[in-house]
Amino acid sequence: MSFNIEQLxxxxxxxxxxxxxxxxxxxxxxxxxxxxxxxVERLMEYYYKENSNIHRGAHYLSxxxxxxxxxxxxxxxxxxxxxxxxxxxxxxxxxEAINLVASSFSKKxxxxxxxxxxxxxxxxxxxxxxxxxxxxxxAILKVIPMNERGELLMEEYEKLxxxxxxxxxxxxxxxxxxxxxxxxxxxALAHQKGIPVLIDGAQAVPHMKVDVQALDCDFYCFxxxxxxxxxxxxxxxxxEEWLQQMPPYQGGGxxxxxxxxxxxxxxxxxxxxxxxxxNVGDVLGLEAALRFVSYLRHDEISAYxxxxxxxxMEQLQTLENIRFIGTAEKKTSVISFIFNDIHPYDTGIILDxxxxxxxxxxxxxxxxMDFFEVPGTVRVSFAVYNTRQEIDILVEGLKKVRTLxx
Ligand code: C6P
Numbered sequence: 001m002s003f004n005i006e007q008l009x010x011x012x013x014x015x016x017x018x019x020x021x022x023x024x025x026x027x028x029x030x031x032x033x034x035x036x037x038x039x040v041e042r043l044m045e046y047y048y049k050e051n052s053n054i055h056r057g058a059h060y061l062s063x064x065x066x067x068x069x070x071x072x073x074x075x076x077x078x079x080x081x082x083x084x085x086x087x088x089x090x091x092x093x094x095x096e097a098i099n100l101v102a103s104s105f106s107k108k109x110x111x112x113x114x115x116x117x118x119x120x121x122x123x124x125x126x127x128x129x130x131x132x133x134x135x136x137x138x139a140i141l142k143v144i145p146m147n148e149r150g151e152l153l154m155e156e157y158e159k160l161x162x163x164x165x166x167x168x169x170x171x172x173x174x175x176x177x178x179x180x181x182x183x184x185x186x187x188a189l190a191h192q193k194g195i196p197v198l199i200d201g202a203q204a205v206p207h208m209k210v211d212v213q214a215l216d217c218d219f220y221c222f223x224x225x226x227x228x229x230x231x232x233x234x235x236x237x238x239x240e241e242w243l244q245q246m247p248p249y250q251g252g253g254x255x256x257x258x259x260x261x262x263x264x265x266x267x268x269x270x271x272x273x274x275x276x277x278x279n280v281g282d283v284l285g286l287e288a289a290l291r292f293v294s295y296l297r298h299d300e301i302s303a304y305x306x307x308x309x310x311x312x313m314e315q316l317q318t319l320e321n322i323r324f325i326g327t328a329e330k331k332t333s334v335i336s337f338i339f340n341d342i343h344p345y346d347t348g349i350i351l352d353x354x355x356x357x358x359x360x361x362x363x364x365x366x367x368x369m370d371f372f373e374v375p376g377t378v379r380v381s382f383a384v385y386n387t388r389q390e391i392d393i394l395v396e397g398l399k400k401v402r403t404l405x406x
Contacts, residue, residue, distance in 0.1 A: 002300045009385050011036040022355030025390045030175050030203055030334055030381035031359050032225045035289075039229055042288035046281045053277055055254060069280050072287035073270070079290045080220065081211040082237050086269040089236040089243075090283050094202040095125040097221035097236035098169070100273060101198055102129035104246040105167060112138030115164045119144040119152055119181070120371060121174040124364040126200045130169060144170070146371065150177035150326040154185065161193055168197045172204035176365040176377065177326025178309075178334030180204070187217050196242060202226055206383070207305055207332045209298040212237050224282065228383075229289030233282035236273070243269050250275040301384050305333050308382050308391065315395045316380075320402060325377045336363075336377040342405040344378045350404060351378075354397045 009015050012034045017024050026034060046068075052061035054069050070085075077085040091097040110116065116130050120143050134141045142165075144157045152170075161168075168190045173180050187197045196218035201210060205222040212220050219238045225231040238246075248255050248266055252275035257265040266272050293301070312335050316322060325336040338344055348360035361376040362369045369376055380394065 003296055003384075005385070005387060008296075011038070012385055013037065015385060019355040019357070020353050025356040025393050027380045027382065027386065027390070027394065028357045028359050029206070029383035029386075030226070030363075030379065032231065033206065033228045033383050034385070035230070035285075036228055036292050038292050039285045039288045043230065043281055043285045046284050051281070054280055055271075065280055069278065069283055072283045075287045075290055076235055079294065080235075080237050081213050083213060084240060087237055087240055087243065089238065089270045089273045090278055091221075091234045091236050092232055092279070093223040093225070093234035094200060094221045095223075095234075097219075097234050098125050098198070098200060099129045100236055100249040101219050101221075101238070101246075102133045102169075104249045104273075105196075105242070106133035106137050106139070108246055110134075110137040110139045110166045113164060114139045114166045115142050115162060116140070117142045117144065117157075117160055117165050117168045119170045120146045121150060121152070121177060121179060121181075121365065121368050122169075122171055123175050123200065123202070124366070125202075126169055126171060126198075127367070139166070140164075143367075146179075149328050150174065150179045150331075150368075151328045152179075152181055152186075154182065157186065158189060161190060161195065163193070165190075165193070165195050168195055169200070170197070171200040171202075172210075173201075173207070173332055173334075174326065174365070174368070175203045175334065176336055176363040176368045176379070177328065178203075178331035178336065178381075179326060179328040180208075180330040180332055182330075183217070184215060187215060191216065196239075203334070204332075206293075208302050218242055224286040224289060227286075227289055228292055230282040230285040233279050233286050235286075240269065243273070248272050248275065252276045254278070296384060302332075304384060305382050305386075308386055308388065309333060309335065311388055312380065312382070312391045312394075315391055316398070319395070319398055321406065325372050325374060333382045335380045337380075338374055338377050339402065339406065342401065344374075344376045346405055347378045347398070347401050350401045351394070351397050354393075354400065356394055356397050358394075 052065040054066040073085045076088045190197045198219035199217045201222040206227045224233040255275040321340045344360040359379045
């Protein structure tokens with residue numbers, strides 16, 4: 001392993017605190033990760049020394065901030081291995097990135113009777129924007145089904161791809177189940193019919209290397225805050241050929257070339273899709289996070305987190321009356337479960353009293369919960385700073401839950 005875990009944990013000051021009189025064990029990383037000093041310090045540096053609006057002022061600070069912002073775009077391009085930096089659009093997060101595509105792509109390419117294909121394990125962010133687009137355009141939403149392990153049924157997917165399908169939108173990794181979807185195959189099959197594919201990468205980017213050119217996806221979205229970066233910033237990667245043809249998502253400053261009362265012409269990429277003052281500070285924080293993750297190396301992160309997950313599964317399996325939700329052959333960093341005789345919320349509350357942070361509930365994936373016929377699950381999600389000792393503490397905590405409620 002290229003990193004020393006104790007040293008690494010010191011980079012995350014928040015992890016050192018006590019919660020409810022116990023050392024914090026933070027297992028809610030799929031909701032948001034904690035931030036290393038490098039990210040917090042980058043934000044402070046920006047606000048102490050560089051803060052200025054960008055692409056506008058002729059003055060020194062504005063020029064510095066503009067350069068830093070555009071450098072961050074280039075860092076993001078390199079991180080995803082996109083062909084051009086103007087294929088990188090900064091957004092508020094995955095949600096906004098998907099809404100942008102759902103709204104703008106549909107206006108141009110989706111007509112009454114057309115179909116939009118999503119999967120049965122999507123986060124609400126990759127369901128609702130498409131429902132809204134279907135409503136607006138008179139299109140039909142189709143859903144790729146999954147099996148009891150939480151794996152997509154690929155034969156069904158192939159059957160659902162039709163001459164009416166205008167776009168496929170699927171998650172790379174399920175936030176509720178941890179399933180890693182076979183997106184290479186999903187993309188290749190859609191492309192055989194000339195259909196573009198959007199990938200929701202919110203839960204993938206923190207755990208694996210993503211190369212958008214190797215994947216050949218048309219759109220890829222992720223949030224900074226799940227990748228050790230700040231909240232309020234995310235990325236939409238889009239192939240130039242699509243972004244060029246799509247109309248702007250929002251109107252305002254920055255996205256225009258010329259505005260007259262008689263009409264407006266739009267700016268070139270990527271600015272056409274970045275209306276208004278951008279979130280400069282958080283984009284720079286995101287850049288620091290990308291550098292941090294690159295320094296740790298993705299192969300090392302994946303190997304370490306996979307060991308943690310395997311150990312977690314082995315240990316949790318020893319508990320009575322436990323049912324795992326999501327047992328795909330290929331999964332990462334998420335263990336979702338319920339005790340058959342205890343409500344997930346009760347489990348979460350007791351764990352919290354013991355200083356252990358997990359997420360309980362439907363995880364913004366209600367159709368997934370409906371499929372498994374559960375009200376919600378207890379979700380343990382890992383990040384690179386978690387340890388086996390923390391898993392042992394969790395297992396002891398869950399034994400206490402069982403004694404209290406079981
Ligand atoms: N999932 C979770 O606890 P935003 O909120 O825009 O940063 O990300 C939305 C989103 C989209 N897709 C997937 C697969 C996600 O997991 C999320 C966010 C969090 O699972 C908060 S609900």
